[in-house]
Amino acid sequence: MAAPLLLWGKYFQYDRAGEAVLLDPVTLESVLLDSGEVADLAGVSPTATHEALAGLGFTQDGPAADRREALHNHLHALGFDPTPQRISGLRVVLTDRCNMACTYCFVDTNTGKPDMTEEELATGLEFLFEQNAGQEEVSIQWFGGEPTIRFDLMKYGDELADTLAARYGVARVRRTVVTNGARLTDEALDHFVQREYGVGISIDGPPGINSANRLLLGGQPADDRIRRNVGRLIAAEGLHVGCNLTPTASNIGRLAETVRWIIEDLGLKFIYVNTPIPTGGEWRVNGADLARELYEARLTALGKGGMLFSVLDRAFQALDTRRPMLFDHMQGDRSLNAALLPGNRVSVCDINFTEPSFVHTVDELRQNPGLLTVAAKKVAPIPACGDCPALAICGGPSRNEQALIGGDTPDPQMCAFYTSTVAIAVWDNTGVQ
Incomplete structure (x- = not known):
């Protein structure tokens, strides 16, 4: 390109x-x-x-x-503020226990650490609804490890959330669960249907691809079991079922093929592609190749009646709306998704549970809401950002990426990804999904 x-x-x-x-x-x-x-x-x-x-x-x-200065002036004129106002959603990390041992998981699983207790869950949910009194919606995402291992806590939390929503005047509770799909009891399925869950199944492709990185603890694949459970979820009325797809060394070069299989063979029409997270201080994928493959996969999904969302869509949305898409750590209403962790702790970055600057107790956040600002990114942190066509779309690494790469200087593959997405997006004619 x-x-x-x-x-x-x-x-x-x-x-x-x-x-x-x-x-x-x-x-x-x-x-x-x-x-x-x-x-x-x-x-x-x-x-x-x-x-x-x-x-x-x-x-x-x-x-x-001076494009960096001009961007900051433009953001000021638009009234854009990178500072979160409140936490509107929690990714609730119930346990680090998991029935699978995925090689690339960003969570340390099966460490023997204690699960979340009912008391800790109640404290976290009370804090969430306090923050959102009178709001239209809060979101709760059950997470792990494998969250269905603690389905008892999920049930307890859902019942408590209904009580808290009524108490604090919150109109709607949006519930989702991220699961590997290898275990699904009839009781859990009925519960998901009753509360109109969104269910995200983590699948990386057909068995030959999926089993390269996703195996049960005993070392055997779970693809047949996952396929059966996906079928049960799709057949149930009232559920919103989708796929969480992670780019790996096994499916890079085959993302379009993988998406076609997910839609045609598995029957899932909604696919969310996880953003590559720097591991060991650097991106592990070729940025330009990933951008091209995500675009090809997107076209494949559209052609098959599905929808695929990825970080690529930031470029499409920014160019279509003429509005910067820099603050990916926040929702459109300047609220934040955070992670509730065992021990009455909250990470203001919902995908980094270990960075000390992100993690605070619930009491600390109650007493000092300004702690939420640690998630705010520094826009265009280095002079080279001013020479980048993705200036108002990427704007430099997020606070999480800065923590993982150990500085403000973006990873070269991250830069290659965003400059390639812009080159793709300026010629795109498929429209925003």
């Missing part, structure tokens, strides 16, 4: 088959030029194309902008 040209020190020009797209990396405004306009743009100013572009705000006059 050819690197874009820098036009007038301000705009990125993406050329393809004689045509071009100009992109303002700060405002995210873009314009398509046909082959004649591309040739006219290369002529001596002022040509008709120069004048037309100026009318759209693409001017060649004046010095090249």
